[in-house]
Amino acid sequence: MAEKKTYHFDEQSCSFVEVQKSHKRLIVHFSLAAIFAVVLASVFTWGLDTVVKSPEELALLVENQTLQRQLRSVDKRIDTASEELARLQNLDQEFYRTLLNANETSSDVLQVGVGGSNPYPEFSRFSTSTSTILTRTALKIDKLERQILFQNESYRELAALTEAHKVQFEEMPAILPVNGAITSGYGSRFHPVLKITRQHPGIDLHASVGTPIYATGNGVIQTATSGGGLGRYIKIEHSTAEYVTVYAHLSKFAPNIRTGKTVKRGDLIGYSGNTGLTQSPHLHYEIRDLQGRSLNPLLFLAPSMTPSAYEKLVREAENTTLLFD
Numbered sequence: 236m237a238e239k240k241t242y243h244f245d246e247q248s249c250s251f252v253e254v255q256k257s258h259k260r261l262i263v264h265f266s267l268a269a270i271f272a273v274v275l276a277s278v279f280t281w282g283l284d285t286v287v288k289s290p291e292e293l294a295l296l297v298e299n300q301t302l303q304r305q306l307r308s309v310d311k312r313i314d315t316a317s318e319e320l321a322r323l324q325n326l327d328q329e330f331y332r333t334l335l336n337a338n339e340t341s342s343d344v345l346q347v348g349v350g351g352s353n354p355y356p357e358f359s360r361f362s363t364s365t366s367t368i369l370t371r372t373a374l375k376i377d378k379l380e381r382q383i384l385f386q387n388e389s390y391r392e393l394a395a396l397t398e399a400h401k402v403q404f405e406e407m408p409a410i411l412p413v414n415g416a417i418t419s420g421y422g423s424r425f426h427p428v429l430k431i432t433r434q435h436p437g438i439d440l441h442a443s444v445g446t447p448i449y450a451t452g453n454g455v456i457q458t459a460t461s462g463g464g465l466g467r468y469i470k471i472e473h474s475t476a477e478y479v480t481v482y483a484h485l486s487k488f489a490p491n492i493r494t495g496k497t498v499k500r501g502d503l504i505g506y507s508g509n510t511g512l513t514q515s516p517h518l519h520y521e522i523r524d525l526q527g528r529s530l531n532p533l534l535f536l537a538p539s540m541t542p543s544a545y546e547k548l549v550r551e552a553e554n555t556t557l558l559f560d
Contacts, residue, residue, distance in 0.1 A: 299365070306368050313375045320382055327389055337396055399475070406473035408451035408480045408535050410500065413507065413518050415441040420552030421531040436529035437481065437521030438552060442507035444486050444516045450498045451480055451520075451535075459492050465519065466511020469504055478530075481521035484513050 332339055355373050358366045419439035442448070454473040461467040465483035469492065472479050486508025498504060509516040522532045533552055537545050 303365065303368060306372055310368065310372050310375065313372065313379060317375070317379055317382075320379070320386065324382075324386060327386070327393070332393070337393065402453075402475045405453045405500065406476035406478070408473065408476075408478060408522055408532070410449075410451050411440065411536065412448050412451050412480075412482055412520050413440050413442045413446055415446070415518070417441075417548065417552045418517060421529075421533065434529075436523075437519055438532050440518045440520060442516065442518045444506075444508050446507040446518075447503055448482055448485065448505045448507055448518060450500055450502045450504050452476065452478075452500045454480070454498060456492060456494055456496045456498065456504075459488055459494055461510065464512035466513065467505075467508065468511075471498060471504075472525075474525075477525050479523045479525065479527075481519075481523065483519040483521075484508055484511050484517060486510065 328339055354377075355370050358369045358373075360366075361369065417438055418441050419435060421438055422435060450471055452471075452473050454471040456469065457472040457479065458468070458470040465481070467485040467487070468481060468483040469485065469488065470479055470481050482505060484507070485505040488505045489503045492498075492504055507516060507518045513519075520532055522530045522535060524530065533545075533549055536548065540548070
């Protein structure tokens, strides 16, 4: 095929003259065409990569989206667990520690935060959205773990206090040692034998000779002997509760009652009588602290009685003015 020729009109010669092709112009045209082709191919390739993905890329994309959804779900569950833990902490502070008279935990200790502005730098290599959710979730998990550890320690402390209080409650002299009317209350009374008014360090309970007498709280027999104005008497030490109870004017001790024996509330310890400095059969009952100071036994009976029954008992004790011992 013949090569196509190009002509232009020459006005000076009034004739058509053949246009001679320039190699330089050809090179420029070819270069521009090549550049355009490369740019077009790049744009096409980029668009193809954006729109059309390989099966492996599609699988990774779906996996990443699924993991992010799962992380968001875990994040919400952590928030729920944190709210429940906060409720338990509030119950710990407002109820258990108040009930057991334990020291309150400061709010700063309860927060147990995680230090550092970026404690998880390894997440920075991921995308911003992935890095953000991973960091937020990790922070919450770390804080939750620390709060759980602290709460476990708190409950161990409360359990130990509960055990100590359980022993104390069981040792508390909270019942009457005999079912008898109060014939003489606590306080200043006229002594029928000595014929003087003096401090009565306990209460007298009506009980004929041989009436069973019971321990009013768990403890250890400190003394079981005879002598002085108390006649035959027993002292029980309630060491954890920090009290000593005294049962005087007994006719005899119950079998196996001896110094050092452990007894429980309601155990039979002896029988009422008329021994010692006394005018008639009855039980003289005292409660003392470990320093030997006497306390009003009626104050220890309130938790075991109804308010009306306790008020009646107090009135009876206040209306007595005579001592049997």
